[in-house]
Amino acid sequence: MTASHDSAQTVVFLHGIGVGPESWDAQVAALPEGFTGIAPRLAGLRDGEPSFSVERASTAVLALLDEQGVERAHLCGLSLGAVVATRVAIDHPDRVASVLLSSGQVHPNPVLMKLQNAIIRLLPTRLAAPEGMNKTTMLSILRSLATLDLRPELGQITAPTLVLCGAKDAPNLAAARTLAAGIQNAELQIVPGAGHEWNTRLPTEFSTRLNTFLETISS
Structure with a gap:
């Protein structure tokens, strides 16, 4: 499986609470030519695993990249997955090519x-x-x-960043604005008609925004 990533840019999709890797099926399938997707299950959410922590989940993402032979990856996270993606981007900027954060939190x-x-x-x-x-x-x-309080560390994120939030996702709008303001040169898009887990409810809209971002920063 490592060989499949040699000639393609890798996008790691990180899911939210209450859903699994399959919630990203539409986005993985719709990636532009030249990109390949990996959608792991967040560490700590299954019975028998050590209790969840953002740090433990982010470490597992790095272990996955090492296992797949991926030096730098694009991260796409939603909700809890966005929190984990933010942690990875802060702690390991050399391993992150870009970040898309949707419905994330900071504090x-x-x-x-x-x-x-x-x-x-x-x-x-x-x-x-x-x-x-x-x-x-x-x-x-x-x-x-x-x-959790990521606010003091957001300035350490150096990768191109797109922050998304559904216009109907009221509990996370303030956090989206904080993320965009704290990350250097981050772009904020408030998505009309979208709620929290809008990657599954509006899959084409999500893929369009993700793919446009990926193609823009890779051109």
Whole structure:
């Protein structure tokens, strides 16, 4: 499989909470000629794995690149995947060719995070976590995000960056603006009619914006 990446630029797609790598199928299939896609499952979201942390998930992304023989990759992350992509771009700028961040976060409201954590603890698993995820894993995600504050480090991202957010994704609009303002030369696009996981609801629109970005920075 490593050989397939020798002549193509690699895009690593990182998914959000409650979905898996298959949520990127449309975008992987629609990549422009000369690009190939990898959509791994974020580390720490499956039963039996160590508890989730942004740092552990970002380390797993680097391990994947090493395994595939990819020196530098384009990162495309949505929601939790965008947080992990941001962490990778901060810590390993030499391994990142570009970054697309959709519906990401930089510093979730700590009061709201504590409230959400308390509610999740009281709920049964079938209501506390998305299908396929247990409550313990969901709580580990919340713990990791509760202490998240990427704002002081955003200036360390050197790769071309496109920040996207659905116009209907109200909880993440402020974070999108913070990301775009904190990352040097980042472009911000607010997408009319789009919500949170709009890569699956508006797959053609998402692919169009992603592919235009990739082709522009690679030309």
